[in-house]
Amino acid sequence: MLSPAMITHFVWMEGTMVPAAEATVPFLTSGFHYGIGVFEGIRAYSTARGPAVFRLRDHLERLHGSCHILGFKELPYSVDQLMTATVETVAKNGFDECYIRPFVWLGDGGWNLTLDSGKPKLGIGVWQQSVYLGDEARSRGLRACVSPFLRHHPAAMMTKAKVSGNYVNSVMAKTDAQRGGFDEAILLDPDGYLTECTGANLFLVRGGRIVTPSTEAILEGITRTTVMTLARELGLEVVETRASRDHLYVSDEVFFCGTAAEVLGVTEIDHRKIGTGQVGPVTQKLQAAYREVVHGKNPKHDDWLTYVTP
Secondary structure, rough: OOOOOOEEEEEEEEEEEEEEHOOOOOOOOHHHHHOOEOOEEEEEOOOOOOOEOOOOOHHHHHHHHHHHHHHOOOOOOOOOHHOOOOOOOOEEEEEEOOOEEEEEEEEEOOOOOOHHHHHEEEEEEEEEEEOOOOOOOHHHHEEEEEEEEOOOOOOOOOOOOOHHHHHHEEEEEEHHEEEEEEEEEEEOOOEEEEEOOOOOOOEEEEOOOEEEHHHHHHOOOOOHHHHHHHHOOOOOEEEEEOHHHHHHOOEEEEEEOOOEEEEEEEEEOOOEEEOOOOOOOOHHHHHHHHHHHHOOOOHHHHHHEEEEOO
């Protein structure tokens, strides 16, 4: 069952809207036991025209892509059908703002560790709860460390897919970081270069130029592409390239971004102050630009919003 703090009322399960307490999966489900699932993290925001889901089609296309990468031969629902189902689920719950979780799992078989002996199932849940570090983190900034756990090698796990089992890596890294007194962990690739955080993409600012790790071993975040677009519209240079751990320490600013995190500055890494030790001006500009676009205050990107009430 959902945590009592995760306020929700109805969940879309295999084409049917059911009360949240009834949105259950049997214990003997192979996807649950083996981590064979694919998910997305999406958010709906309040706007002057009512609640709107941010970049819904992009997220659901990535969901389909993740399923294809994992090896599901086909899904029972198209992107358009899932868009309709998502909007209906938000509306049914009556939320102005919420987090949205479409999830595909292997059910009805699959105990022999193959996808083809099972069947993909699909549900969509929404809830009202901050899933990251709270609103104060936006102005305070975060303390981070470089994790001893490496990001998956692309030859070992599919790093472009949001596969459930992949996130054991993230859970171990973040648990270790928080037990050590930090807010977040930064993962290196097997060659020692920066990749991303446990659930967010990574950016560095040096001399007014924004640098972000190239995509070899990272999830190609939708928030990441949003931030890159907004930064360029603000006249900032954005470069995708390999960067090393020591680049972090000499950066003017470091920030993370993701659907749950939005845009959060990092003020300390490995007990070293980053820049002035405060959330920097570039990060603040991007925080403001991002908040404007998700709340429907940037007409240039109104096409990124799917309004719950047309």
